[in-house]
Amino acid sequence: MEECFNQSCEAYACDERRLAKQLSLRGEAYKANMELLDKEASTKIFQENNKGLGPNTIDLHRLSVFEAKAYFDDAIQGVRDRGELSLRVIVGKGIHSENNIARIKPEIQEYGRSLGLTVEVDSRNDGCLVAKINDPS
Known part of the structure; x- marks a missing residue:
């Protein structure tokens, strides 16, 4: 995720806007997946702690x-x-x-x-x- 966002910034700075947009969208997809997995983990931890x-x-x-x-x-x-x-x-x-x-x-x-x-x-x-x-x- 972070690598995609960093590369997106570099591409944008080099006036490669299309590549920057693709990398930004890929970074956003990684971020959404990370947040989903964090939520699943949080739910499992909470359920286990509260049995x-x-x-x-x-x-x-x-x-x-x-x-x-x-x-x-x-x-x-x-x-x-x-x-x-x-x-x-x-x-x-x-x-x-x-x-x-x-x-x-x-x-x-x-x-x-x-x-x-x-x-x-x-x-x-x-x-x-x-x-x-x-x-x-």
């Missing part, structure tokens, strides 16, 4: 921050639809992240708060969060 968990718990380990936010959104909507008040979110401690710095945990905390939720670290496990649906009354 046997109850409806009020999700595990976001091994997902990208972007993917984790999307699954978190879906889970929060499910909690709201069921009329429940909280969701336990397994995010990990960042042990397997670069420099052992958690990436998903702070992003989900901030994102949840931006959605009007109360998001706190689980007192029993600092690799988990508890997102609470705030009563609008």
